Amino acid sequence: MLLIKALHIISVISWMAGLLYLPRLFVYHADCTDTAGRERFTLMEKRLYYAISTPAMILTLIFGLLLIRYSGGGWLAVKLLLVGLLIAFHISLFFYIKKLTTSSHPSARFFRFYNEVPTLLMIAIVLLAVTKPF
Secondary structure: HHHHHHHHHHHHHHHHHHHHHHHHHHHHHOOOHHHHHHHHHHHHHHHHHHHHHHHHHHHHHHHHHHHHHOOOOHHHHHHHHHHHHHHHHHHHHHHHHHHHHOOOOHHHHHHHHHOOHHHHHHHHHHHHHHHHHO
């Protein structure tokens, strides 16, 4: 079980790195005015999303599901709900990658605020997992 827990933590760290960095790339992409820069950001975003974030999310979910049988309580239901919101956030990043290739996309300011969503969810999830308040 400790090995599974360690692999779960490693996967979560990798997934969160992508969830925190990708919207920051969106900020720079939305502010970018030259074609070469926009193409570079698109490539970076796709690589981060497909090669790092998505595999890390899948591994996080696999190891997390393996750990569920060792956990219980009302806190777990709330944690799983928050993880579901993180998954929804992850999926939304896919659509913003597509949207940023068009001229009609959200502003850099929007992405600065959007970048805070995974941080807030992560804080709540970690607090629930560590304290198991109910």
